[in-house]
Amino acid sequence: MSIDTELINAPPEKLVIDKVSKHFDTSQGRVTALESVSLSVREGEFVCLVGPSGCGKSTLLNMIAGLEMPDSGQILADGQPIRGPGSERMMMFQESALFPWLDVLGNVLFGLRLKPGLGDAERRDVARFYLKLVGLEKFTHSNVHELSGGMKQRVALARALAPNPRLLLMDEPFAALDAMTREQLYRDIQDIWTQRKKTILFVTHNVREAVCLGDRVVLFSPHPGRIQERFDIALPRHRDINSVDLASYATEITKALKRHLRPQMEDIAE
Numbered sequence: 369m370s371i372d373t374e375l376i377n378a379p380p381e382k383l384v385i386d387k388v389s390k391h392f393d394t395s396q397g398r399v400t401a402l403e404s405v406s407l408s409v410r411e412g413e414f415v416c417l418v419g420p421s422g423c424g425k426s427t428l429l430n431m432i433a434g435l436e437m438p439d440s441g442q443i444l445a446d447g448q449p450i451r452g453p454g455s456e457r458m459m460m461f462q463e464s465a466l467f468p469w470l471d472v473l474g475n476v477l478f479g480l481r482l483k484p485g486l487g488d489a490e491r492r493d494v495a496r497f498y499l500k501l502v503g504l505e506k507f508t509h510s511n512v513h514e515l516s517g518g519m520k521q522r523v524a525l526a527r528a529l530a531p532n533p534r535l536l537l538m539d540e541p542f543a544a545l546d547a548m549t550r551e552q553l554y555r556d557i558q559d560i561w562t563q564r565k566k567t568i569l570f571v572t573h574n575v576r577e578a579v580c581l582g583d584r585v586v587l588f589s590p591h592p593g594r595i596q597e598r599f600d601i602a603l604p605r606h607r608d609i610n611s612v613d614l615a616s617y618a619t620e621i622t623k624a625l626k627r628h629l630r631p632q633m634e635d636i637a638e
């Protein structure tokens with residue numbers, strides 16, 4: 369195949385972040401959250417963003433979600449500039465951000481409000497389908513305060529998945545959970561990613577978590593937020609976070625982090 373044919377046949381980039389910069393004016397002065405950040409993500413890729421606090425990871429996800437706008441540069445999703453939130457790009461946060469006045473089903477139905485063209489009965493069917501997918505069908509009518517932290521994150525995952533977004537933006541979604549619950553969710557999210565053909569951008573402080581989940585790990589450094597290095601993770605799926613092969617990647621990436629960020633290492637877990 370010639371290089372021209374190969375280029376024509378290559379799948380389009382799902383997401384193109386092109387020289388994006390963003391600053392905030394704060395009480396302490398101007399903060400450059402991101403400076404000339406460029407990253408392309410292919411359809412179906414699982415990309416993990418790692419870096420210490422303040423390097424602009426959440427800012428970048430918020431801009432991709434359409435909640436913030438870049439100062440300069442551009443972000444294209446499926447070749448189109450992002451102008452606001454949309455059901456094809458859903459976000460999941462560290463805290464589940466569920467509505468306490470709605471039950472579990474009501475919270476997942478809320479995720480479907482951005483999805484036009486569905487009747488009430490269809491919305492309920494879709495919500496129930498995703499609650500089953502995350503293993504919570506027995507808790508459909510539970511109140512949010514009756515759920516454990518892990519269950520709340522599962523509801524948040526069902527809510528993010530329900531509109532069937534092609535791009536899932538996950539901002540430290542498992543950071544507040546215990547190790548066993550997290551390991552189960554690593555298995556679940558890998559299942560969902562492979563079976564439901566999502567493109568996922570996943571932010572974490574945890575290098576092992578990034579290696580366990582990512583096709584690629586992208587390292588950021590702060591003040592100003594910049595991309596420093598990118599690593600391809602050539603490990604077969606499903607990956608076990610405790611495997612030796614995974615540990616050697618994690619060691620390599622942690623060393624790179626230390627090289628780039630010696631003064632800011634305290635909040636990076638290998």
Ligand SMILES: Nc1ncnc2c1ncn2[C@@H]1O[C@H](COP(=O)(O)OP(=O)(O)OP(=O)(O)O)[C@@H](O)[C@H]1O
Pocket residue numbers: 392393394399400401419420421422423424425426427428593
């Ligand atoms: N709305 C805002 N107003 C003012 N400053 C902000 C705002 N959002 C982010 N910042 C600043 O921009 C920088 C990047 O913040 P951001 O939240 O994107 O970092 P992060 O990499 O997600 O950090 P963490 O790992 O702690 O979540 C920080 O210095 C932060 O103080």
Ligand SMILES: [Mg+2]
Pocket residue numbers: 425426427539
């Ligand atoms: Mg953040």
